[in-house]
Amino acid sequence: MTERLFDKDAYAVKFQGTVLECYEEADGFQIVLDRTLFYPEGGGQPADLGVLGDARVLDVQEKGETIFHKTDRPLPMGQTVEGEIDWAHRFDLMQNHSGEHILSGVICGRYGCDNVGFHMGRESITIDLNTKIPAEALPELEEKANEAIWRNTPVEIFYPSSVELKTLAYRSKKELEGQVRIVRIGEYDCCACCGTHVRFAGEIGQIKIIGTQNYKGGTRLELLCGKRALQDYGRTAAAAENAGRMLSVPGVQVDMAVKNLLSERDSLLRSLHELKWKSFAAKGEQVPEGTENILFFADGLHRKDMVHFADLLLKKAAKRVAVLSPAGEDWAFVLLSKVQDAKDYAEQLKEVFGCKGGGKPEAVQGSVTGEKEALRVFFAERGFLVQE
Numbered sequence: 426m427t428e429r430l431f432d433k434d435a436y437a438v439k440f441q442g443t444v445l446e447c448y449e450e451a452d453g454f455q456i457v458l459d460r461t462l463f464y465p466e467g468g469g470q471p472a473d474l475g476v477l478g479d480a481r482v483l484d485v486q487e488k489g490e491t492i493f494h495k496t497d498r499p500l501p502m503g504q505t506v507e508g509e510i511d512w513a514h515r516f517d518l519m520q521n522h523s524g525e526h527i528l529s530g531v532i533c534g535r536y537g538c539d540n541v542g543f544h545m546g547r548e549s550i551t552i553d554l555n556t557k558i559p560a561e562a563l564p565e566l567e568e569k570a571n572e573a574i575w576r577n578t579p580v581e582i583f584y585p586s587s588v589e590l591k592t593l594a595y596r597s598k599k600e601l602e603g604q605v606r607i608v609r610i611g612e613y614d615c616c617a618c619c620g621t622h623v624r625f626a627g628e629i630g631q632i633k634i635i636g637t638q639n640y641k642g643g644t645r646l647e648l649l650c651g652k653r654a655l656q657d658y659g660r661t662a663a664a665a666e667n668a669g670r671m672l673s674v675p676g677v678q679v680d681m682a683v684k685n686l687l688s689e690r691d692s693l694l695r696s697l698h699e700l701k702w703k704s705f706a707a708k709g710e711q712v713p714e715g716t717e718n719i720l721f722f723a724d725g726l727h728r729k730d731m732v733h734f735a736d737l738l739l740k741k742a743a744k745r746v747a748v749l750s751p752a753g754e755d756w757a758f759v760l761l762s763k764v765q766d767a768k769d770y771a772e773q774l775k776e777v778f779g780c781k782g783g784g785k786p787e788a789v790q791g792s793v794t795g796e797k798e799a800l801r802v803f804f805a806e807r808g809f810l811v812q813e
């Protein structure tokens with residue numbers, strides 16, 4: 426059984442411990458000490474990092490009541506070594522874990538729901554709640570959680586007796602066995618937890634919800650606390666400011682400016698499309714009346730307009746019209762026939778090129794894979810007048 430020094434003092438950074446076990450594994454070494462400040466991954470909180478003597482601690486796991494430190498080099502058995510945890514990493518986890526408790530406590534208190542999932546990732550924290558939280562309620566819930574910070578609410582950790590526990594209202598009742606460790610943050614939260622926490626809510630700095638989604642019938646919230654939240658604000662504000670500079674508006678007005686820009690773009694695209702259509706229609710007019718077969722390479726027409734264009738050309742053609750337009754790697758095609766052999770042409774296209782599509786004897790459409798020149802030759806050999 427490893428003595429858990431981090432339970433007594435979450436702020437201690439250095440300690441001394443004796444090496445009880447050390448063995449090699451495929452990708453490093455496992456070390457067991459009599460005592461440790463290294464928090465093992467658990468309860469949603471990632472493992473501590475740091476050094477043990479001259480070995481780097483890469484991961485920390487708990488099996489039963491023994492804590493295993495995964496290191497990059499061995500340490501002599503029986504030796505007393507000095508360990509030091511990576512404080513920046515730990516404090517970041519403390520800010521985020523305590524912040525998560527407050528927000529979960531506020532939300533679960535308000536909605537009578539449970540936090541059924543908690544994950545502290547490298548980028549952000551997620552909490553899963555087994556009820557739908559309306560998006561419009563989030564700003565107020567977030568503000569309520571931050572109120573705990575503004576009041577610098579103390580974070581108490583205690584081990585109630587089984588009798589006291591019975592009368593205590595707290596979250597995560599089912600998760601823990603044995604002696605229950607309670608983390609209480611004023612009126613905001615009371616929860617069973619084995620993680621490391623700040624002493625006062627003020628140390629969290631801020632709690633910010635950065636995302637929400639429906640998840641398994643409930644809600645998944647993504648949040649950032651402390652320095653992570655500040656850094657995220659810095660990045661987001663800089664991005665908004667940069668975009669604002671390009672659009673000649675203040676950063677906070679970027680969304681409206683982008684909305685205007687998109688509507689302008691859509692109207693330009695519509696005009697461009699109209700012009701394209703007019704230009705093709707004019708070209709179509711120039712095709713001599715009575716031409717037997719016409720192939721038109723029409724660059725940049727939507728499929729609907731290709732059909733229109735083919736219809737327009739068919740007025741000029743005695744027998745058949747094909748319209749091809751580039752579509753990614755392939756060509757979209759429409760083939761109309763007054764002599765009811767459009768499907769035969771599609772079959773021939775399929776034999777020579779890769780071709781998908783179908784239709785009726787008088788009209789087929791689909792896509793064909795092939796070089797423009799080869800397609801030109803294919804149709805020219807079959808008596809088509811090639812236009813573009």
Ligand SMILES: [Zn+2]
Pocket residue numbers: 468522526617618619620
């Ligand atoms: Zn916790």
